[in-house]
Amino acid sequence: MLFGGIELPGHPDLANIRALDLLPIPQICRMMQVGVAIDVERLGEISEILATKMSELELEITSYIPPAYLNAFLEESGEDIAINVDSAEQIAELLFKVLKLGEGKDLKRTPSGLRISTGKKQLEKLKRDHPVIPKILEYREASKLKSTYADALPLLAKDENGAKVIHTQLLTTRTSTGRLASKKPNLQNIPTRTKLGQMIRRAFISRPGCRLISIDYSQIELRLLADRANERKMIEVFRTGGDIHVFTAMQVFDISDPALVDHLTQRNPCKAVNFGVVYGLTAAGLYDLIVVTYATAGLPVPDWVTIEWCEKFIEKWFGIYSDALEYFQLQHWRARRYEMVWDMFGRTRLVPEVRSQIERVQYAGLRQAGNLPIQAAAAGVMKIGMARVERVLEGIRASGIYAEALLPVHDELLIEVDAEWAEEVEELCRWEMEQALVDEESGELRCRVPIKTEGSIMTRWSKAA
DNA sequence: CAGCACGGCGCG
DNA sequence: ACCGCGCCGTGCTG
Secondary structure (H helix, E strand, O other): OOHHHHHOOOOOOOOHHHHHHOOOHHHHHHHHHHHHHHHHHHHHHHHHHHHHHHHHHHHHHHHOOOOOHHHHHHHHOOOOOOOOOOOHHHHHHHHHOOOOOOOOOOEOOOOOOOEEOOOOHHHHHHHOOOOOOHHHHHHHHHHHHHHHHOHHHHOOOOEOOOOOEEEEEOOOOOOOOOOEEOOOOOOOOOOOOOOHHHHHOOOEOOOOEEEEEEEOOHHHHHHHHHHHHHOOHHHHHHOOOOOOOHHHHHOOOOOOHHOOOOOOHHHHHHHHHHHHHOOOOOHHHHHHHHHHHHHHHOOOOOOOOOOOHHHHHHHHHHOOOHHHHHHHHHHHHHHHHHHHEOOOOEEEEEEEHHHOOOOHHHHHHHHHHHHHHHHHHHHHHHHHHHHHHHHHHHHHHHHHOEEEEEEEEEOEEEEEEEEHHHHHHHHHHHHHOOOOOOOOOOOOOOOOOOOEEEEEEEEEEEOOO
């Protein structure tokens, strides 16, 4: 029996899931009431920076409209500006009708099929064909960050004794996998991946005299895959504390020395596949991923990277991790047999799609079936971890010290504590989260690999502490 | 003015 | 044709 009486039945178990889902509820209520402080002035500055950048880019983009078309564009928009870069429709017209880019290439259409897609993936592939493309991508990034974050967040902030505080709504019954969701605003998608994005994230601050503590589960989904699939090679790597992506590359490319593994051409694709298999990654999907990776790095894609090569790559991966292959096959079999799959805690998901006559729908159902036992297990681990952390924080608060959980972000928990106690609290909370799968009675770890976390103490929320 | 579908994109 | 979310602006309709 785990913390809070949670079991690992390994079969559908509604009572167990009810108990698991209730576990973090008191903490969730607290988090919504406590809220997160933001630096509204900083967000204002960022908004200005982004606005400036956007008008510069807008001018540059306009300059690429051939003079013969300028009047047509002006008329269409009915404004004094020629083109609205925020309009995918107008960008598609510029790129594919006026500039006639990508002729001869098989350009992907939008899901509705109404027009050619101008999504990031597609534009990355065309990046080298015309100088306007990177400008559009840059504009899109700035526009997204400005409208969704820099401008929107301050409007939702409430004045609370001198600080501006954001209160999100955490949804506990929104997802099909047991994850939590966040809305008004969504604080689970605050930027982190780009330089500009990190500026936004750094506008989330600790209250005066406090520190933010971020603790995230390290590769939790891969570790759970290793455990649930009893995947021998993965278990060995995680037990010995090795780099799973480097190990994969050594196996796939038959390299004996970890130092000889090349990052761009070997470790990165392996990392993509290691994460991607949990989502049901296909050869086409991997190919896209690699193309975008190279394009983003500003490099031409080597001609040995083909769909066929990606197929071989994935086959090789499942040859190496053959227990993982069997595990996914078991989930697919269950999905077809019962139209249902379940995770280690007994959470179920119906997947009637696997009986569809439409192949595309059927495959989507199978990917969902393969993904659920892993994503749901990770969500369950997080719920136990959260409840254990809250027990510790309650004790700390009882001695008059400020200590509050602020926000769960799927495999990360953001905590706020009196600056004086940050180091101690970080260590305690990391320990609690890492003990999520430890049996309360025997003290035994109910997982074949250790559950690890990484923690950092900050005054501003950011990935690089 | 409100509501909707769509394309697009932020995060884990 | 890569899983799970929520939210933005556009373009259109009632």
